[in-house]
Amino acid sequence: MAIKGITIGTLARKAGVNIETIRYYQRRGLLQEPPKPAEGYRLYPLEAVARVLFIKRAQRLGFSLEEIINLLRLGEGNCSETKALAMQKLSAIESRLQDLERMRRTLQQLVQQCESGVAEARCPIVASLADREFDAR
Structure with missing residues (x-):
């Protein structure tokens, strides 16, 4: 059976x-x-x-x-269209990676400010997040 x-x-x-x-x-x-x-x-x-x-x-x-x-x-018979979709996805991923790298650098700088002991009465991380002028780009 x-x-x-x-x-x-x-x-x-x-x-x-x-x-x-x-x-x-x-x-x-x-x-x-x-x-x-x-x-x-x-x-x-x-x-x-x-x-x-x-x-x-x-x-x-x-x-x-x-x-x-x-x-x-x-399906499998439309390689050029599938490639175009994959290229769009790759471009979006690369853009996201650039954004993540900018965020990483910004956070590294803020952590270094905390570790350096140069920080004033305010925590640099909290202060930067509260600052309306802050932009991670």
Whole structure:
């Protein structure tokens, strides 16, 4: 007897997510909900595991669920469009990294001011956050 599919619990376990994640992906249109037979449980095709794993890997690369829907829609045959989406994501990540580096430098400077003991009666970190002129850029 051949296996016709797997239950939602088995799908979740094999993909390393919880059942609510599977249901959420269904509501968002990332994963199709199989029909429920008159008796028994819905059975998901084995390919559903690969699809959930694809979604999770794309999320780890920073893609939103909307972007992942687009990637799935494009499929494997649209490399140039997929590349364009990846380049947009890369640009956004690089911009965010620049912002994070600016924030890091600012915090390093503030911590150094505290450690130097030159700080006046006010804590330089709290003072800079309270200062309306403060800008981490």
